[in-house]
Amino acid sequence: MNKDELRRCMIARRNSLNNKDIEKKSQTIISNLSKLSVYKYSKFIFVYVSFRSEVITKGFIMNAIKDGKRIAVPITLAEKKIIQPCEIRSLNELAPGTWGILEPKKGNYKVVDSSQIDLAIVPGLAFDYSFNRLGYGAGYYDRFLPSMNSLAIKIGICYDFQLIDSLPAEKYDIPMDVIITEKRLLFRDPNKISLRK
Template identity: 45%
Template sequence: MDKTLLRRQILDKRSKLGKNEHEIYSNSILNSLLNSAYYKNSKTIMTFVSFSDEVDTHELIKAGIRDDKNLVVPITIKETKELKLSLVTNFNELEPGYYNILTPKKEFIRYKDPELVDLIIVPGVVFDREGYRIGYGGGYYDRFLSKIDKNVPRIAIAFDLQIIDKVPREYYDIPVDYIITEKEIIDCNNSQFTVHDSQL
């Protein structure tokens, strides 16, 4: 099955999640992430800002700020199809931007070097258990991740309904290390295993 059709099918499934389920599942995923050693030991976290029916990251951003993390979010540069990172110190610094996704207001843009990042929270539409993903089709994250040290942990957060057996792959695709869903934490390097919060 091609990426476009898979993307459409999973987005349709995700859109049918009830509001209550979406909130419960998002909270479960967030709790697993906040309880992980990767989060606790990180200094600079890159996370996407969720929109529509994605797993909610707004509370993650607020928690990171409360926990004195350097919390950076991507700014989409349409002309070059790249992501730049900006430090967020208050959730109210964000406003709707490209694709209606919350992004830092101009007066609060504080660009940071991607080399400072020691944990990356990765979005996506479809995932398999080996960490390969289908995004929204822009290629922004594949280009960004290709320039990041491979030792920086990459954790995807997604609902269980977004996990399939195998995602179509291209040579430039970069898998994530873990996927946290409301049901399990998948170690993508040992994809048949589920890990516990305390092991992440």
């Protein structure tokens, strides 16, 4: 399957989940994520705000704020095809923005320097065992992720059916360090993780 066929296939499979499935699987994925030492040691987390049938991240954001983490979420600049990290202190600062995705309200949002981020929680339509990621197809994350510090940890979260043996990847596709599903936890380079404080 090429990238577009795989995207269509995964969107269809994800949309066939009912709300209960989505909530239950998301809770397990977020619980797996929150137990990791990379989460515990992190200070400034970039995390997408879930939309439609994506793995739900709202509870994670609330808990991370309670845990004293700084949180940045993406704001989409569609005309430039980029996302920028904006710091928030509460989910109340979000309102529907580009494509109806919740993002910091226009006007008083605070873009932060990506180099401050030490952990990024990345959405994807599919991931593979080589830690490749397939997104929605505009390259937003492939452009954003390299702007972070090279020691920052990139974690892809997805439903287990989205983790497949192999997917088509090009030179510009940025791989993940960790992939988490409701059933599996994959680490690319345990040294990168364990050497961090």
